[in-house]
Amino acid sequence: MERYRLLIISCLFCSFTLLPGFSTAAWSKNFKVVIDPGHGGHDPGAVGKVSKEKDINLNVSLKLGKLIKDKNPDVEVIFTRNKDIFVPLMKRAEIANKSKADLFISIHTNSIAGSKTVKGASTWTLGLAKSEANLEVAKRENSVILYEDDYKTRYAGFDPNSSESYIIFEFIQDKNMAQSVGFASMVQNEFKTRSKRVDKGVHQAGFLVLKETAMPSILIELGFISTPEEERYLNTHTGQQNMANGIYNAFIEYKNAHELRIAQNKTKSTTTPQHSNNNTITTSNNTTTAPTTQKNTPKAEKEPITIIKKKVESQDKPIFKIQIMTSSTPLKENDRRFKGLKNVEYYFENGLYKYTFGATSNYNEIKKTRDQVVSKFSDAFIIAFKNDKKIDVNKAIDEFLKVNRK
Numbered sequence: 001m002e003r004y005r006l007l008i009i010s011c012l013f014c015s016f017t018l019l020p021g022f023s024t025a026a027w028s029k030n031f032k033v034v035i036d037p038g039h040g041g042h043d044p045g046a047v048g049k050v051s052k053e054k055d056i057n058l059n060v061s062l063k064l065g066k067l068i069k070d071k072n073p074d075v076e077v078i079f080t081r082n083k084d085i086f087v088p089l090m091k092r093a094e095i096a097n098k099s100k101a102d103l104f105i106s107i108h109t110n111s112i113a114g115s116k117t118v119k120g121a122s123t124w125t126l127g128l129a130k131s132e133a134n135l136e137v138a139k140r141e142n143s144v145i146l147y148e149d150d151y152k153t154r155y156a157g158f159d160p161n162s163s164e165s166y167i168i169f170e171f172i173q174d175k176n177m178a179q180s181v182g183f184a185s186m187v188q189n190e191f192k193t194r195s196k197r198v199d200k201g202v203h204q205a206g207f208l209v210l211k212e213t214a215m216p217s218i219l220i221e222l223g224f225i226s227t228p229e230e231e232r233y234l235n236t237h238t239g240q241q242n243m244a245n246g247i248y249n250a251f252i253e254y255k256n257a258h259e260l261r262i263a264q265n266k267t268k269s270t271t272t273p274q275h276s277n278n279n280t281i282t283t284s285n286n287t288t289t290a291p292t293t294q295k296n297t298p299k300a301e302k303e304p305i306t307i308i309k310k311k312v313e314s315q316d317k318p319i320f321k322i323q324i325m326t327s328s329t330p331l332k333e334n335d336r337r338f339k340g341l342k343n344v345e346y347y348f349e350n351g352l353y354k355y356t357f358g359a360t361s362n363y364n365e366i367k368k369t370r371d372q373v374v375s376k377f378s379d380a381f382i383i384a385f386k387n388d389k390k391i392d393v394n395k396a397i398d399e400f401l402k403v404n405r406k
């Protein structure tokens with residue numbers, strides 16, 4: 001961490017000396033993080049052989065909160081619960097929204113029927129589940145609302161166990177998606193490289209609690225309580241501290257990037273626009289080294305996204321592509337992670353290289369391509385560009401439908 005801090009300091013110093021519009025005012029405002037230990041009280045969450053999910057979630061959450069408080073006097077830590085009590089799902093989101101939090105971290109423990117060997121940590125953001133297994137995770141977590149007497153009215157008839165209910169997540173607008181996914185990737189990276197846990201990846205699914213929060217939000221599944229070995233681990237002090245450390249490191253990485261983004265935006269509004277170079281990210285062959293400030297540093301939000309590589313078709317129509325994966329470092333064209341896909345392209349956004357496959361102005365065609373790609377990349381999803389800028393995919397679909405109905 002020491003090296004990381006030094007880099008941050010030296011980088012901030014550069015910004016300070018090179019950019020006249022830079023102000024330390026961005027630092028005077030507290031960063032607020034809401035930590036949400038899943039379940040509690042009469043809702044045990046998933047139940048293992050010797051423990052309950054609610055207790056693991058709370059213990060890891062308290063350890064995470066303590067780490068943040070002890071080391072970051074500028075951060076306000078807010079818990080949705082800090083003891084064994086029941087808190088309705090909507091209330092959790094309300095706590096985050098009312099406090100105008102900058103970040104929401106919901107902590108859960110996974111469970112799967114019929115297996116005692118599945119292991120690993122995963123991190124989730126709001127979105128449409130791309131597989132039945134992913135939908136099951138959201139269904140299980142959303143089922144907590146059944147503990148609330150008035151859930152039918154409070155959640156407008158949402159039935160957590162019916163797949164049809166999840167249609168509402170299909171065209172959800174989430175302005176925080178990029179930041180949520182960015183943070184989720186940082187958490188998974190920490191779990192994998194430093195906490196040494198099995199990496200179950202970053203996924204999207206329709207979690208009600210994430211739908212209601214108005215800030216970048218993630219939901220972590222620490223591991224499987226249904227797997228005795230992992231249940232034991234998650235009930236030890238070492239295991240809980242290890243998971244909390246992983247989330248903490250990612251939190252610091254996210255917060256630093258967030259502050260740089262504020263500083264950059266401030267600079268932009270007071271000076272002439274600066275064109276930064278997209279290729280400043282360096283590749284490290286050693287994946288276990290501490291991240292540098294160059295890695296995963298989100299670019300200012302309003303900066304246009306640069307599409308690298310060849311252009312496609314006419315520029316006035318929306319162009320649909322399939323996003324298959326992201327990486328904090330550039331990948332070679334024949335990288336094995338592309339699983340043999342040819343002509344993979346990429347664009348750069350929020351500090352990440354985002355890899356896409358296919359390019360067409362025909363939405364029906366891209367849907368077919370996605371159905372083929374999904375067997376290799378279960379989380380692949382459709383995105384849209386217009387005149388080389390990424391645009392809201394829902395608007396692109398509307399535009400496509402309008403033109404093609406004529």
Ligand SMILES: [Zn+2]
Nearest residue numbers: 038045108109
């Ligand atoms: Zn849970």
